Amino acid sequence: MRARAGRKGPRPAHSLDDIAREAVALADAQGLAAVSIRAVAAELGAGAASLYRYIASKDDLYDLMVDEVAAEYDLPDEPSGDWIADLTLVAERGRAAYRRHPWAGQLSAGASWGPRVQDYMEFLLAALEPTGLDIPERVDFIALLNNWIANFAQHEIQPVDGDAAAAKARHVESIAADPSRPHLAGAMASLLRTDPADAHPDLLFRRGLDRLFHGIAPR
Amino acid sequence: MRARAGRKGPRPAHSLDDIAREAVALADAQGLAAVSIRAVAAELGAGAASLYRYIASKDDLYDLMVDEVAAEYDLPDEPSGDWIADLTLVAERGRAAYRRHPWAGQLSAGASWGPRVQDYMEFLLAALEPTGLDIPERVDFIALLNNWIANFAQHEIQPVDGDAAAAKARHVESIAADPSRPHLAGAMASLLRTDPADAHPDLLFRRGLDRLFHGIAPR
DNA sequence: GCCTACTGCGAACGCTGTATGCAGTGTGCG
DNA sequence: CGCACACTGCATACAGCGTTCGCAGTAGGC
Numbered sequence: 281m282r283a284r285a286g287r288k289g290p291r292p293a294h295s296l297d298d299i300a301r302e303a304v305a306l307a308d309a310q311g312l313a314a315v316s317i318r319a320v321a322a323e324l325g326a327g328a329a330s331l332y333r334y335i336a337s338k339d340d341l342y343d344l345m346v347d348e349v350a351a352e353y354d355l356p357d358e359p360s361g362d363w364i365a366d367l368t369l370v371a372e373r374g375r376a377a378y379r380r381h382p383w384a385g386q387l388s389a390g391a392s393w394g395p396r397v398q399d400y401m402e403f404l405l406a407a408l409e410p411t412g413l414d415i416p417e418r419v420d421f422i423a424l425l426n427n428w429i430a431n432f433a434q435h436e437i438q439p440v441d442g443d444a445a446a447a448k449a450r451h452v453e454s455i456a457a458d459p460s461r462p463h464l465a466g467a468m469a470s471l472l473r474t475d476p477a478d479a480h481p482d483l484l485f486r487r488g489l490d491r492l493f494h495g496i497a498p499r
Numbered sequence: 500m501r502a503r504a505g506r507k508g509p510r511p512a513h514s515l516d517d518i519a520r521e522a523v524a525l526a527d528a529q530g531l532a533a534v535s536i537r538a539v540a541a542e543l544g545a546g547a548a549s550l551y552r553y554i555a556s557k558d559d560l561y562d563l564m565v566d567e568v569a570a571e572y573d574l575p576d577e578p579s580g581d582w583i584a585d586l587t588l589v590a591e592r593g594r595a596a597y598r599r600h601p602w603a604g605q606l607s608a609g610a611s612w613g614p615r616v617q618d619y620m621e622f623l624l625a626a627l628e629p630t631g632l633d634i635p636e637r638v639d640f641i642a643l644l645n646n647w648i649a650n651f652a653q654h655e656i657q658p659v660d661g662d663a664a665a666a667k668a669r670h671v672e673s674i675a676a677d678p679s680r681p682h683l684a685g686a687m688a689s690l691l692r693t694d695p696a697d698a699h700p701d702l703l704f705r706r707g708l709d710r711l712f713h714g715i716a717p718r
Numbered sequence: 719g720c721c722t723a724c725t726g727c728g729a730a731c732g733c734t735g736t737a738t739g740c741a742g743t744g745t746g747c748g
Numbered sequence: 749c750g751c752a753c754a755c756t757g758c759a760t761a762c763a764g765c766g767t768t769c770g771c772a773g774t775a776g777g778c
Contacts (some may be wrong), residue, residue, distance in 0.1 A: 291725085316764080316766080329726080329769090402680040417706070448611060464621045470634045484635065491640070497712055511759075546758040727770100731768080732766100738762105739758100741756100743757100744754100
């Protein structure tokens with residue numbers, strides 16, 4: 281969406297896509313905190329200040345990263361008309377994308393929409409037409425779905441070992457051992473027990489999606 | 500949860516609650532970005548490094564802030580048994596809290612649970628018992644509900660005027676004027692049209708909650 | 719062939735979170 | 749009673765951050 285400037289002077293040495301790709305690669309490899317202007321510039325073989333010829337701010341860079349990830353959805357031009365199938369497709373693509381880019385959940389909330397995110401929104405708004413939801417409800421539900429998927433993928437992987445993870449584990453164990461909040465203690469204990477990722481995440485994912493579509497009320 | 504140290508030496512000049520309160524006030528008044536160690540310390544009339552006698556890191560401070568906000572829920576000791584009523588109560592308290600503290604949504608995702616957050620979890624886990632959901636589903640749904648409420652409250656207030664807001668508005672208008680994505684253009688146009696906050700947010704809130712409980716499938 | 723819009727970027731500014739070391743304090747113990 | 753020492757507050761420093769400024773160099777349009 282940038283205004284292509286007049287075409288005098290030297291050709292830009294990089295492109296927005298280059299920058300976005302490099303930033304995404306950096307975040308994938310070393311976490312979102314490793315994405316600094318200087319680091320991205322260095323990865324491109326450029327000086328730090330040079331990046332500001334392409335982006336206006338760091339938030340701008342974040343927007344580019346989100347749009348880059350949105351490209352991975354690669355959705356069909358038109359929804360099929362079966363809204364459950366359409367949303368399931370989006371959800372599966374999203375789950376895969378968030379597994380590849382766990383940091384994306386933090387950015388997608390506040391980002392302004394690039395062209396690929398707009399394609400994503402367009403598809404989902406159209407896919408939700410058969411539900412009869414009005415526009416604000418659809419927008420609301422899309423955000424809800426997106427958050428749920430990001431959250432699911434986040435907990436699905438949770439690789440980051442180290443001292444912070446150990447502290448977290450000790451914290452969970454202390455909660456599980458605290459009898460003053462029995463429901464919470466039971467929940468933490470059961471989460472600790474079934475940790476080894478055997479819980480068939482595919483099944484959990486489908487079940488969660490079904491709850492989103494049909495609600496949590498007992499049927 | 501801090502180990503109360505041996506009681507030699509001078510009394511600490513501040514308390515964790517003081518610190519949390521000051522940090523929350525700062526975030527409320529000037530946004531989350533204004534919460535820096537130095538700023539909080541200055542507000543307390545202390546030196547910057549002094550805060551590290553109370554907290555271990557900035558994330559630790561964030562945890563305190565989240566727990567401080569969680570205290571505002573002030574939930575009953577036991578859920579009533581009517582899970583819809585219980586969840587509605589939590590949702591309304593949450594909505595009020597997130598309206599007072601719009602920044603809390605960004606922190607609540609990654610924070611580790613202090614005692615007040617644990618009380619909140621305990622209540623909700625118990626409240627969800629009548630639904631028959633298993634433990635992981637309940638935890639999942641609680642996160643979903645929390646995200647939805649934070650998101651709702653965020654869009655409900657959106658006060659922050661200035662140049663960033665103006666740029667965002669221009670962006671939305673350009674999307675509304677782009678015919679290549681008709682559903683999205685229609686959605687943005689309709690959002691622009693009904694902007695003046697007349698849309699009875701209470702009604703929207705209740706309707707959204709109902710969708711969470713009963714799903715979005717046409718009935 | 720020059721004017722000029724453009725690019726890349728070294729250097730600097732003000733800010734951040736955090737580590738270190740030291741002076742001062744007051745309680746518990748000998 | 750007095751001293752040892754665990755404890756507090758904090759000045760200072762460090763590395764890194766996002767961002768700005770100004771300048772050198774490049775190349776298309778007239």
